[in-house]
Amino acid sequence: MMKSQSEYKLKSPPDDSISSVKFGPNTNQFLLVSSWDSYVRLYDVSSNSLRHKYAHDNAVLDCCFTDAVHSYSGGLDHTLKSFDFNTTTETIIGTHTNAIKCVEYCSELNCILTGSWDQHVKIWDPRSSGASGSYNQSEKIYSMNTCGEKLLVATAGRKVFVWDIRNMAYALQKRETSLKYQTRAIRAFPNKLGFVLSSIEGRVAVEYLDTNPDVQKKKYAFKCHRLKEDGLEKIFPVNAISFHPIHNTFSTGGSDGYVNIWDGFNKKRLCQFHQYHTSVTSLSFSHNGSVLAIGCSYFLEEDNPPHPLPEDAIYIRSVTDQESKPKYTSS
Amino acid sequence: MGRKKKKQSKPWCWYCNREFDDEKILIQHQKAKHFKCHICHKKLYTGPGLSIHCMQVHKETIDKVPNSLPNRSNVDIEIYGMEGIPAADLKEHERQKQNSKGESSDEDEPASKRPKPEGLLGNAPPGIPVAMPQMNQMMPQMISHGMPPGMHHMMHTMGHMGGPPFMHHPGMPHMMPPHMMMQGQPGPPKPLFPSAVPSSSPGAAIVGADFKPISSGATISAPPTTNTPGGNVDLSKINTIAATGASSKILHPIEDVSLEEIRARHPKYSKGSWQKNDERGSSSSSAHASELSIAVSAAQQAAVANQQQVAAIQAKAQEAQHQHMAMMGRMAAAASAAHAFPVRVSAGHPLTVVAGAPVMAGPSMGMLRGPLIGGPLMRPPHLGMPPGMIQMPPGMMYGHPMFPAGPMIMQPRFR
Numbered sequence: 021m022m023k024s025q026s027e028y029k030l031k032s033p034p035d036d037s038i039s040s041v042k043f044g045p046n047t048n049q050f051l052l053v054s055s056w057d058s059y060v061r062l063y064d065v066s067s068n069s070l071r072h073k074y075a076h077d078n079a080v081l082d083c084c085f086t087d088a089v090h091s092y093s094g095g096l097d098h099t100l101k102s103f104d105f106n107t108t109t110e111t112i113i114g115t116h117t118n119a120i121k122c123v124e125y126c127s128e129l130n131c132i133l134t135g136s137w138d139q140h141v142k143i144w145d146p147r148s149s150g151a152s153g154s155y156n157q158s159e160k161i162y163s164m165n166t167c168g169e170k171l172l173v174a175t176a177g178r179k180v181f182v183w184d185i186r187n188m189a190y191a192l193q194k195r196e197t198s199l200k201y202q203t204r205a206i207r208a209f210p211n212k213l214g215f216v217l218s219s220i221e222g223r224v225a226v227e228y229l230d231t232n233p234d235v236q237k238k239k240y241a242f243k244c245h246r247l248k249e250d251g252l253e254k255i256f257p258v259n260a261i262s263f264h265p266i267h268n269t270f271s272t273g274g275s276d277g278y279v280n281i282w283d284g285f286n287k288k289r290l291c292q293f294h295q296y297h298t299s300v301t302s303l304s305f306s307h308n309g310s311v312l313a314i315g316c317s318y319f320l321e322e323d324n325p326p327h328p329l330p331e332d333a334i335y336i337r338s339v340t341d342q343e344s345k346p347k348y349t350s351s
Numbered sequence: 352m353g354r355k356k357k358k359q360s361k362p363w364c365w366y367c368n369r370e371f372d373d374e375k376i377l378i379q380h381q382k383a384k385h386f387k388c389h390i391c392h393k394k395l396y397t398g399p400g401l402s403i404h405c406m407q408v409h410k411e412t413i414d415k416v417p418n419s420l421p422n423r424s425n426v427d428i429e430i431y432g433m434e435g436i437p438a439a440d441l442k443e444h445e446r447q448k449q450n451s452k453g454e455s456s457d458e459d460e461p462a463s464k465r466p467k468p469e470g471l472l473g474n475a476p477p478g479i480p481v482a483m484p485q486m487n488q489m490m491p492q493m494i495s496h497g498m499p500p501g502m503h504h505m506m507h508t509m510g511h512m513g514g515p516p517f518m519h520h521p522g523m524p525h526m527m528p529p530h531m532m533m534q535g536q537p538g539p540p541k542p543l544f545p546s547a548v549p550s551s552s553p554g555a556a557i558v559g560a561d562f563k564p565i566s567s568g569a570t571i572s573a574p575p576t577t578n579t580p581g582g583n584v585d586l587s588k589i590n591t592i593a594a595t596g597a598s599s600k601i602l603h604p605i606e607d608v609s610l611e612e613i614r615a616r617h618p619k620y621s622k623g624s625w626q627k628n629d630e631r632g633s634s635s636s637s638a639h640a641s642e643l644s645i646a647v648s649a650a651q652q653a654a655v656a657n658q659q660q661v662a663a664i665q666a667k668a669q670e671a672q673h674q675h676m677a678m679m680g681r682m683a684a685a686a687s688a689a690h691a692f693p694v695r696v697s698a699g700h701p702l703t704v705v706a707g708a709p710v711m712a713g714p715s716m717g718m719l720r721g722p723l724i725g726g727p728l729m730r731p732p733h734l735g736m737p738p739g740m741i742q743m744p745p746g747m748m749y750g751h752p753m754f755p756a757g758p759m760i761m762q763p764r765f766r
Contacts, residue, residue: 037614056614079620081611096620119615137612162609176608201592202607220603220610221595246599253599257610275602319610322602 027337030063032070034332037317039095040082041334043306045127051304051313052091053334054080060093062105065311065336074103074110082123084132086146092132094120100134100144113144114151122164126171129185133171135161141173143185155188157181165215167208167229172215174206180217182229198225198241207261209284211268214239216284218258222246224272226284240287245274259319262303262312264344271312273300279314281339283346291343298330309344312337360448365428365436366419368444378432384418397435402426 034055044050050071051063056079062072078096085091086102092113094100100113100120118138125132131152132144137160142151159175166172166185170192173181180203182193197203201221208215214228225241245256260273264281269290271281277296282289293314302315314335318325362374366385371377382394386401390409395401398416405411415424429435592607604613614620 039611056620079615096615119611121609121611160609160612201601202603202609204609220592221601251598255595255599255601257601257603259610320604320614 026340027335028068030065030334030336031068032061032063033334034059034061036079036332037319038301038315038332038334039080041302041304041313041315042084043304043311043313044085044088046088046307048306048308048311050085050088051334051336052083052085053315054083054093054095055332056080056317058095058097060091060101060103062091063334065313068336072103072105072108074101074108076101081119081121084123084125086125086127086130086132090146092123092125092144094123094134094136098136098138100132100142102146113149114142116140116142118160121161124164124166124171126166126169126185128166128169131185133164133166133185135164135173137161139175141171141183141188143188153188155183162203163206165207167215168212170208170212170229172206172208174203174217176202178203180206180215193229193231195227198227198239199223204257204259205261207263207270209268209270210263210265216261216263216270216272218261218272220257222255222258222274222276224258224261224282242287244272244280244282244289245276245278247276256299259299259301260303260315262305264305264309264339265307266309267341267345269344269346271303271305273303273314275299275319277316279303279312281344286346288347290345290347293337296335297333305339310339312339360445362433363444365430365440366416366423368420368423374432381430381432385416387417389417397429397431398426399429 030051034053034057036055036057038053038055040052040054042052044052049064049066051065053061053063055061058076058078058080059073060076060080060083061070063069064071076093076095076097076099080093080095082095083091083093089105090102091105092100092102094116096119098115098117098119100115100123101110102113103110113132116134116136116138117140118136120134120136122135123132124135130146132146134142134144135157136142139157139160141155141157141161141164143153143155144150145152157173157175157179159177159179161173161175163174164172169185171181171183171185173183174197175181178197178199178201180193180195180197181191182195184192197217197219199217199219199221201219201223204218204220206215206217213230214226217225217227219225222245223241223243225239227239228235230236245258247254247256254276256275258272258274261270263270267283268285269281269283271279273279277298277300279293279296279300280289281291296314296316298316298318300314301317301319302313304313305311306313314337315333316330316335317332318330361370361372362377363370364377364380364385366381369380371380382396386395386397387393388395388401388404388409390405390411393404395404401416402413405413413426416426428437590607591605592601592603595601603610606613
């Protein structure tokens with residue numbers, strides 16, 4: 021398979037679809053990968069080797085690092101687990117009453133946040149056992165991201181909640197998404213001004229947290245991840261968003277197998293990578309944005325899945341400033 | 352339905368005040384007359400586009416748009432067809448037309464057609480009124496950058512539909528017939544971009560959705576249901592995904608739940624069968640593990656004492672692995688006791704975990720280390736070429752580094 025030389029495939033990939041790839045907090049080296057094969061794996065991408073893996077009782081839907089050696093993960097087994105890669109010990113932290121779809125870490129407040137199909141967000145303090153709080157979101161949670169001390173929750177029914185993690189008594193904002201179709205992913209701008217939201221209908225919205233009407237005016241949505249074949253436009257879900265931590269640009273990955281990098285403030289596409297062999301399900305920029313991990317798995321989007329199913333693969337791609345830096349700043 | 356166009360004025364060219372029957376012709380005119388490079392005759396898309404082209408390709412500055420009226424020669428205003436025309440000029444043009452034509456053009460609208468848009472106003476997404484004033488400011492950007500193609504189509508629609516009469520009334524947003532944006536137009540735009548039409552509603556509905564009580568969410572789904580008469584799938588069925596039209600297809604199961612939920616229904620992921628089906632070599636290892644855990648529970652203290660040292664000194668030794676495993680089993684068991692959760696850990700997973708690690712993590716990946724020496728994960732770039740492009744297949748959108756204004760983004764809009 022032809023690949024550009026700035027990119028390679030990880031060895032020993034998961035045996036089932038990849039649900040999440042996450043780079044460690046301060047390194048380009050370690051990548052955490054959760055998979056539907058019930059394992060969470062830690063890869064050393066520098067040496068292209070699998071360092072550790074640990075198991076859940078069922079498919080794992082999300083994972084995160086809290087520091088270089090601790091991970092948290094949850095999935096269809098309803099259970100939040102943590103793993104210490106130094107001592108290779110795992111700990112069951114607690115449970116939801118349905119699958120855990122999202123696991124996020126808030127470094128500002130040193131807490132783990134889980135979002136579940138049981139419609140609740142729970143907050144966990146790594147230093148104590150049990151959840152320190154459980155908060156109803158009234159819909160199944162599909163995607164979550166922390167934004168400083170705020171938490172963005174995207175749910176079924178096209179809702180977005182903005183919470184202040186320090187005071188979860190009430191939601192700061194309740195929004196309806198600006199997209200007409202089901203939300204796939206939500207991610208906050210590293211500069212905390214706003215967030216990007218993607219839907220199953222090949223579309224991405226850029227929104228701002230400031231409720232000032234002048235600021236709100238700037239929000240917009242655009243189409244992407246669509247392919248035209250024989251006059252039929254195929255519209256693909258946009259499964260993954262990852263922000264470049266420095267440039268405030270973001271990558272999106274779709275079921276069309278493409279990865280695009282966008283400059284959300286200047287409304288430009290900075291680049292498009294080659295088409296991957298199957299759906300892009302997860303993306304993660306490393307801490308300095310020089311590397312992008314691309315998780316590719318077929319995800320049953322079509323009525324008639326291809327046979328045999330495409331293999332699950334994780335690509336590690338080095339990203340240049342040319343590909344990820346705004347061409348110029350908005351005037 | 353087919354007569355929407357008559358009410359609005361004809362498209363006209365901001366640069367030379369000429370009128371056209373069709374905005375497409377207007378755009379052709381602009382490209383040929385006003386946006387053509389006088390050096391290489393390349394047709395650009397906007398005035399700024401032409402200016403940047405000349406600057407970068409020919410190293411020449413252009414201070415006037417060719418063939419333009421004296422007061423309309425600004426190269427910095429981005430105009431594409433009817434989009435991007437300053438509101439004041441739109442208004443002025445409209446007024447002049449009204450004066451010259453009299454009111455007759457206004458009155459021949461059949462009364463029976465009028466109530467429909469107004470009747471639907473109540474259902475309009477609250478965002479639309481707010482969205483309108485911003486149009487003028489957003490359009491030029493989008494036109495040149497072209498990133499959201501959907502918006503572009505929307506504007507086409509508006510140009511044909513509400514067009515100038517509405518555009519120049521930012522203070523009267525309700526003039527905008529929302530159903531016209533929502534629903535495919537029977538006029539020219541419809542066959543061209545049926546799938547693009549919904550894009551207007553997301554874009555417009557954004558604003559004003561903030562702080563909206565969740566319970567009011569139902570109202571916002573009302574406008575799409577006006578699609579039904581237009582032949583689209585009824586959105587009011589909450590559990591299905593609205594179809595986008597005949598010429599496009601969303602590659603997603605029709606049911607409106609997440610892909611993960613659909614996948615989770617697969618028998619493979621029902622808890623009981625999962626464990627049995629999936630464990631690779633679990634039978635042997637679990638037997639091994641249970642033996643071990645018995646042994647460990649007998650000599651637990653000793654194991655704990657040894658654990659740290661051994662692990663630190665020879666983490667990859669077989670001895671250490673067993674003790675790791677033992678410790679994990681014990682910890683998890685403790686945790687399970689505390690939380691009363693079923694825990695599978697002691698049934699062999701720790702073993703696979705630990706046993707797997709050293710094998711995988713060994714130095715066997717040496718071949719990949721080579722290219723990594725120079726820098727993190729990156730080969731030294733070839734001459735003058737970003738590393739990512741080395742084997743980029745031709746025809747990829749990627750390759751216009753000379754145009755910061757982003758022709759590569761414009762491309763999808765015009766295909």
